[in-house]
Amino acid sequence: MTQEPAADRDRDEDQDPSTDPQDGSGSGSQAGSTTMGQSVSFAFNLGKIENQGEDSDPILREGRDLALVAVFDGMGGAGGTVYETPDGPRTGAYLASRVARDVVERRMMQLLDPEWHLDGPRTAADLHNVVTDALNERLADLQAPPSGLRSRLLRALPTTMALLALQRREPGGPDWYCHILWAGDSRAYVLEPDSGIRQLTLDDIRDEGDAMANLRQDSVVSNAMSADTAFEIHHRRIGLTAPFLVMAATDGCFGYVRSPMHFEELVLSTMRDAADTESWSAAVQARVAGVTGDDAAMAVLGLGADHNGFQQLFAERSRAVVETWIGPLDALADEVGHSERALEAARSAHAAGSADLWGSYKQVYEHHLTQQQASNEEQVTP
Amino acid sequence: MTISGDTSPSDAGATPIEPPVEMPEVTPSTLAPPTPDSATTPANPAAAPSDPGAAATGADLTPAEPDAVQTSLDPGTAAPPPAALVPVATGLSYSVDIVFCIDVTGSMSPIIDAVKTNAMRFYDDVQTNLTDKGKNVDELRVRVIAFRDFAADGEAALEESDFFTLPDHQAHFSTFVSGLTAQGGGDAPESGLEAVALAMNSSWTMRGDRRRQVIVVWTDQAAQPLGSSAVPPSIGARVPADFSALTDLWEDTQGPLGSSSKRLILFAPDGPGWSDISGVWENVVHHPSQAGGGLSEVDYGTIVDSIGNSV
Numbered sequence: 001m002t003q004e005p006a007a008d009r010d011r012d013e014d015q016d017p018s019t020d021p022q023d024g025s026g027s028g029s030q031a032g033s034t035t036m037g038q039s040v041s042f043a044f045n046l047g048k049i050e051n052q053g054e055d056s057d058p059i060l061r062e063g064r065d066l067a068l069v070a071v072f073d074g075m076g077g078a079g080g081t082v083y084e085t086p087d088g089p090r091t092g093a094y095l096a097s098r099v100a101r102d103v104v105e106r107r108m109m110q111l112l113d114p115e116w117h118l119d120g121p122r123t124a125a126d127l128h129n130v131v132t133d134a135l136n137e138r139l140a141d142l143q144a145p146p147s148g149l150r151s152r153l154l155r156a157l158p159t160t161m162a163l164l165a166l167q168r169r170e171p172g173g174p175d176w177y178c179h180i181l182w183a184g185d186s187r188a189y190v191l192e193p194d195s196g197i198r199q200l201t202l203d204d205i206r207d208e209g210d211a212m213a214n215l216r217q218d219s220v221v222s223n224a225m226s227a228d229t230a231f232e233i234h235h236r237r238i239g240l241t242a243p244f245l246v247m248a249a250t251d252g253c254f255g256y257v258r259s260p261m262h263f264e265e266l267v268l269s270t271m272r273d274a275a276d277t278e279s280w281s282a283a284v285q286a287r288v289a290g291v292t293g294d295d296a297a298m299a300v301l302g303l304g305a306d307h308n309g310f311q312q313l314f315a316e317r318s319r320a321v322v323e324t325w326i327g328p329l330d331a332l333a334d335e336v337g338h339s340e341r342a343l344e345a346a347r348s349a350h351a352a353g354s355a356d357l358w359g360s361y362k363q364v365y366e367h368h369l370t371q372q373q374a375s376n377e378e379q380v381t382p
Numbered sequence: 383m384t385i386s387g388d389t390s391p392s393d394a395g396a397t398p399i400e401p402p403v404e405m406p407e408v409t410p411s412t413l414a415p416p417t418p419d420s421a422t423t424p425a426n427p428a429a430a431p432s433d434p435g436a437a438a439t440g441a442d443l444t445p446a447e448p449d450a451v452q453t454s455l456d457p458g459t460a461a462p463p464p465a466a467l468v469p470v471a472t473g474l475s476y477s478v479d480i481v482f483c484i485d486v487t488g489s490m491s492p493i494i495d496a497v498k499t500n501a502m503r504f505y506d507d508v509q510t511n512l513t514d515k516g517k518n519v520d521e522l523r524v525r526v527i528a529f530r531d532f533a534a535d536g537e538a539a540l541e542e543s544d545f546f547t548l549p550d551h552q553a554h555f556s557t558f559v560s561g562l563t564a565q566g567g568g569d570a571p572e573s574g575l576e577a578v579a580l581a582m583n584s585s586w587t588m589r590g591d592r593r594r595q596v597i598v599v600w601t602d603q604a605a606q607p608l609g610s611s612a613v614p615p616s617i618g619a620r621v622p623a624d625f626s627a628l629t630d631l632w633e634d635t636q637g638p639l640g641s642s643s644k645r646l647i648l649f650a651p652d653g654p655g656w657s658d659i660s661g662v663w664e665n666v667v668h669h670p671s672q673a674g675g676g677l678s679e680v681d682y683g684t685i686v687d688s689i690g691n692s693v
Contacts, residue, residue: 048515061443068443076515080687082680091687109443148681150660151667153645153693207641215474218592219642220665220693251692256473291473293517294692 038306040245042281043299046252046289054079055250056097058299059105059163065114065171070104070163071297072097073186073250075224079158083142095138096157100225103134108165118165120179124235127181131161135227153220156228160184160221162201162248166240166303174242174304183233184224185214187254190238191245193313196321197264200238211260218255242304243313252296253288258333261325267300268318277307475520476512477590479545480505481581485574485601485673486528486541487567493673494564497600500674501526501559504598504686505548511690520590522548526558529577532612534568540617542580545587567603574605575628575655576613578646579621582631583638593643596689602672605655625658632663641665645689649674 043060047053054074061068074093081092107130111123135157147154162182169175180188180200188200203214204223225231240246247267254263266287274280281300288296302310482501486494505524512519523545530539541562546555581597608624622628635641641664648668650656660668667685669677 063443066443075691075693077688077691077693080691081684112443147684148671148676148678149667149669149684151688153665153667153688154684207635216591217640217642218692258474293473293476293512293515295515 038304038309040277040280040302040305040307040310041300042277042284043297044281044285045295045297046285046292047295048252048292052091052094053295054091054093054097055252055295055297056101056159058248058297059101059108060299060301061105061109062301063114065168066112067166067246067301067303068105068108068112068164069166069188069246069248069299069301070101070108070161071186071248071250071299072101072104073160073184073252073295073297074098075155075158075160075184075221076295078153078155078221078224079226081144081147081154081156083144085142092155092157093159095142096135096159096226099134099138099157100131100159100161103130104161104163108163112165112167114167117177118167118179120181120235120237123165123179124181124233128231128233131225131233132227135225139227155224155226158224158226158229160186160204160224160250161233162186162188162250164188164200164246164248164301166246166301169239176240176242176303177237178240178246179235179237181233181235183231185219185221186248186250189247189249190240191247191264191267191314192240193243193317196317197247197260197267199260200236202234204234215255215257215259243302243309244304245300245302245310247298247300249298250294250296252292252294253298255294256292259325259329261321261329265318265321265326268314268321271307271314272311272318274307280307473516473518474591475518475589476592476594477521477587478505478508478512478519478523478594478596479584479586480508480522480524480594480596480598481527481584482524483527483529483574483577483581483597483599483601484562485530485567485572485599485603486562486564487530487572487603488565489567489570489602490564490673493602493675494562497673498559498562500600501598502556507686508594508596508689511686515691517690521587523587524548524555525584526555526562527577527580528562529573530565530567531572531606532576532610532614532617533573533606535566536612537614538566539573540577540580545585571604571606571654572601573610573613574599574601574603574650575608575625576606576617576621578659579608579628579631580617582628583620586638593640594689595639595644596647597645598647598649599656600649600673601656602651604651604653607654625655629662647685647689649677 039062041060041062043058045053045055045057047055054076056072056074059068059070074091074095074097076091076093079091079093079096082089083092083095085095104127107127111118111126139156160183162184163180165179165181167177167179169177178190178200182188182201183204185203185205186201187203189197190200191197199211203211204221205214205217205219206222207214207217207219209217209219223231225233254260257263257266267284270283270287271280274283284298288298305313482504484497484501490497505522509519509522525545526541526543528541532539543555543558546552546558548555578597578599586595587593608622608628613621622631631637632639632644632646644665646659646663646666648656648660648666649671650668651672652670656668656670660666667688669681669685671677
């Protein structure tokens with residue numbers, strides 16, 4: 001995927017959410033249990049191999065007028081080098097996501113202030129500096145012997161980041177500034193009742209393609225935070241009006257489903273069927289664990305409604321996603337499956353039938369050959 | 383498959399707010415004053431930091447409640463999917479093709495058995511790396527291209543197998559590898575680039591949602607330049623005319639290799655051919671050595687990780 005020009009990346013800057021017809025602000029009246037002070041949240045970190053998960057635990061902090069949500073995915077392919085640490089051997093990917101998480105959380109806690117607007121580009125530059133310093137320091141501490149490998153695929157302590165920093169625009173009001181900062185292919189999303197899920201981060205990957213194509217391409221990450229390779233932290237800002245949900249997720253959450261629509265269905269149907277937020281979290285984890293081939297970390301924060309309120313707000317969208325996209329897509333996939341199984345059965349039947357028919361034909365067809373062979377055998381028999 | 387969380391206390395997802403430790407001062411330039419459109423926004427006393435003297439801002443933030451960062455997921459205790467749920471789609475499937483290019487000239491005699499052992503181990507380690515993280519390996523195939531030097535050995539400079547599907551054809555693969563003998567080759571260099579070209583033009587699988595197309599080279603010599611007149615026409619037709627064309631074939635996004643799925647692993651000495659590749663081509667991991675001699679376990683693990691995991 002090519003890099004979006006800076007001007008385009010920031011095209012939502014200063015957009016007034018009250019003028020955005022798709023900002024979902026008109027949906028608040030659909031639910032009786034929505035107030036500006038209500039919220040829901042959960043986060044999880046699923047490691048595929050016990051105690052070796054390369055995603056860090058997410059950041060999930062909420063205040064009256066501020067919120068912070070982030071995930072970090074240590075890159076196991078580029079950062080598979082194992083280092084000896086006091087906690088035992090750890091991959092560079094494992095260490096990187098944790099170092100970055102800790103330093104970014106501390107820095108953002110310093111920078112976020114309810115009475116000051118965050119300067120996004122300067123924050124991105126600031127985070128770049130503190131993460132670089134922290135990763136370099138950690139790498140130096142490891143005192144690892146030099147690698148004998150040469151490759152541009154490999155990086156020292158590589159990790160992705162997808163972060164959302166929210167600031168309420170006016171005390172007690174429904175409007176928020178949402179700063180998104182990221183590097184790599186972890187993603188930030190917003191979910192609004194009318195428009196459903198929308199991706200806020202542009203994947204830093206080498207191949208061109210959209211979210212659907214990226215599921216199959218498994219593309220090489222073109223930009224990620226690391227100790228030995230130059231990187232960039234992107235920033236954009238959008239306006240949001242509560243009620244809404246924001247979400248940060250590593251690719252273990254969204255990268256192994258059949259389509260981006262299936263990911264939205266996963267999030268919304270589990271919310272729809274859960275009695276409370278804790279059950280929702282458990283159901284999302286179970287669904288992700290059922291399909292993923294990677295570690296998976298995710299943080300979700302909903303502002304402006306409670307669990308029941310969000311269920312009501314997203315009921316129609318949840319139904320529409322299944323009816324409009326998931327149902328037809330799954331029906332097509334089922335048809336392909338049936339056809340493949342029928343083709344396999346037909347091939348087996350063809351192979352068996354060919355053998356049978358050739359057997360019945362062969363006796364006459366090879367009559368003279370078998371006669372000749374028998375004659376030859378008689379001649380050589382002493 | 384066990385899904386478990388990170389239980390390291392230092393990794394708790396939503397730790398209580400604590401004073402920043404050893405952090406640089408907040409630079410005023412990072413915080414902008416209220417922008418004109420919000421200049422009239424009244425101060426929000428309720429949102430002021432609880433400790434007016436605290437240098438750090440962000441004190442308005444507390445761990446989200448309920449803080450449900452899960453430190454473990456026991457599949458047995460996870461809520462069963464309600465009947466109304468749309469059936470869970472199965473995860474994406476992986477197909478893995480590996481081509482081993484093995485130098486079988488006489489100079490490889492002292493190490494050919496070790497290379498054979500490494501080849502037999504390599505595909506298994508790649509598969510384990512994938513499946514350990516729950517990736518669904520739908521198909522695993524390997525093939526072998528044994529090479530010598532066309533200038534010295536003529537037609538005998540090449541022994542190729544078709545793809546063996548594993549584990550079904552494990553015995554055939556083992557038999558082919560075991561039958562390789564290190565002999566011939568004349569003087570260095572060898573026809574390694576021709577072998578790489580033939581590997582790149584393999585009949586790669588089209589199955590699976592995601593693919594890995596891996597070429598592994600073991601050699602103890604530099605590579606002959608492409609374009610030798612000694613290459614038989616039947617093989618020459620499958621080999622680019624020069625190194626530039628070979629590079630184009632590797633980098634061609636519309637070519638036989640997927641830009642994300644391809645990997646080239648070189649266990650080869652520094653020198654013409656191999657150093658040119660590792661200095662220019664994408665998706666290459668080069669261990670400069672005599673056919674992998676001196677490879678540490680750490681570096682070996684790094685190589686396998688670079689194939690099994692996203693990069």
